């Protein structure tokens with residue numbers, strides 16, 4: 001029996017377009033003699049729909065679209081479609097008004113509905129805000145073709161398979177849906193997912209599901225969403241494991257795909273369809289992150305209706321990387337780099353930015369800002385009389401640039417990409433309403449040390465990022481001779497402290513015990529706390545790590561929580 005995974009890229013809320021994509025995949029699958037087609041979690045509305053789910057008319061439109069899709073699909077193909085279903089008991093007995101569901105469509109109708117049982121409510125996930133958990137194990141039977149006996153297929157939705165206590169060494173939820181399904185004697189388990197990307201996550205998914213497949217002696221098919229929705233990048237990388245835990249197929253990462261496999265009724269196991277379709281995983285983390293960021297920029301622009309972007313090109317490494325990502329995502333002809341030298345800019349900053357633009361094939365425009373800086377100086381001359389030249393005067397350069405860039409974006413209908421990296425966003429080394437301006441922060445979750453390693457990886461064959469950009473000392477160039485290390489610890493030290501503090505939840509004392517200077521640790525943690533007000537006003541940033549400063553980071557601003565560190 002042929003089964004296909006449709007690795008789809010839905011746009012959130014675009015019900016008609018998403019249904020059409022499911023229909024297109026179904027037509028393709030039918031030509032390949034497929035009996036069962038799998039689509040990702042919430043494939044009809046896209047994941048995560050967030051508070052659109054609080055709008056009853058949206059939920060109603062989804063139900064209507066689902067019914068129409070059932071009628072439009074080829075009647076002999078069984079299709080699992082991700083949707084929501086009202087909770088009829090919510091009104092009388094309380095509880096959330098919806099179930100996160102999978103609908104089995106066949107023969108022109110909705111045949112069965114399955115409810116997600118485990119609702120992730122941590123990091124970027126907020127499913128208990130909207131959904132009631134399903135209480136029953138989910139399965140259906142399917143006859144491969146007339147005169148064959150029926151196959152029992154267990155249905156799980158994303159998080160449902162993330163509670164194998166043997167794999168994790170603990171239970172997060174009281175139930176483990178896969179145990180119930182094994183007891184019910186299902187022949188095969190499918191998992192319909194919307195699992196966002198983070199570095200190294202695919203290895204974790206494969207190890208986790210390999211463990212479950214072998215533990216329960218059941219084949220598992222994992223169908224993931226692909227595409228980027230705001231800050232979340234979904235990598236796809238759908239795959240299937242046979243009963244012995246071997247990878248039978250793997251879909252492409254960061255692209256839509258349709259993958260075919262075969263359920264051998266005699267053996268009760270799945271096998272690849274020749275030629276074997278196992279896309280190799282990226283060679284290194286840099287290749288993986290690059291794929292994620294390119295997709296992130298491409299989908300954000302496309303789904304918001306932009307074809308062109310503008311970037312401030314300083315001749316530094318951050319703007320160089322963002323320009324390279326944008327050129328790959330949208331085509332070099334759709335990227336405008338703007339050089340805005342001030343009297344403090346070094347000669348090499350302009351030269352390096354121009355060489356970079358030439359390497360990438362992007363257009364540039366130069367707008368010197370000395371005269372605008374002078375106008376500001378004149379306008380506040382009386383007000384600031386008798387004060388020292390300081391941070392306000394330095395930052396005005398950044399604010400002038402931010403204004404010019406937004407004006408260009410506004411004039412020509414471009415999207416402004418901001419260039420701040422995670423290390424800067426963590427400690428607030430950036431100017432509010434200055435270089436923080438923008439519609440999308442492309443590398444806001446990429447630590448500075450990773451910015452360098454990505455650029456070096458990019459240069460592995462040809463020089464794309466000019467060598468001088470990689471070797472000179474990082475500098476904001478807001479005053480003569482300034483370097484980042486006048487204000488911050490060396491980036492390898494800063495990033496290690498941030499990794500321990502933000503990702504590993506280590507205390508200041510633990511970070512010091514790992515060999516860091518106590519004063520530096522205290523200072524860094526205080527800077528992180530005090531920069532919350534800036535991060536709250538930053539553009540959405542593409543998430544590539546397990547903890548980003550985005551929807552999964554909910555810190556108070558007016559607080560003393562992190563600020564009172566002791567070592």
Ligand SMILES: Nc1ncnc2c1ncn2[C@@H]1O[C@H](COP(=O)(O)OP(=O)(O)OC[C@H]2O[C@@H]([n+]3cccc(C(=O)O)c3)[C@H](O)[C@@H]2O)[C@@H](O)[C@H]1O
Nearest residue numbers: 391395398428429430431432433434435476478487533557
């Ligand atoms: N809790 C809070 N809630 C709301 N607002 C708060 C606040 N705390 C301070 N503020 C306000 O924010 C102001 C400070 O923030 P802000 O004006 O952004 O500026 P600030 O953080 O003082 O300075 C920017 C820093 O970023 C560095 N930098 C590095 C790299 C690039 C660039 C660049 O611009 O290109 C800059 C620059 O050298 C400087 O050290 C305060 O003066 C105050 O008005």
Ligand SMILES: Nc1ncnc2c1ncn2[C@@H]1O[C@H](COP(=O)(O)OP(=O)(O)OP(=O)(O)O)[C@@H](O)[C@H]1O
Nearest residue numbers: 312313314316317318319339340341419435475476
């Ligand atoms: N002279 C300039 N011309 C154009 N844009 C600039 C200029 N200086 C700064 N910018 C913009 O402001 C951002 C932050 O600037 P800055 O160079 O101060 O910080 P950075 O962290 O060293 O970043 P980068 O490595 O890109 O230089 C830059 O990435 C760029 O987008």
Ligand SMILES: NC(=O)CC[C@H](N)C(=O)O
Nearest residue numbers: 120158159162194195196
């Ligand atoms: N949509 C979901 O249930 C996602 C949760 C899951 N643990 C994941 O990241 O992949």
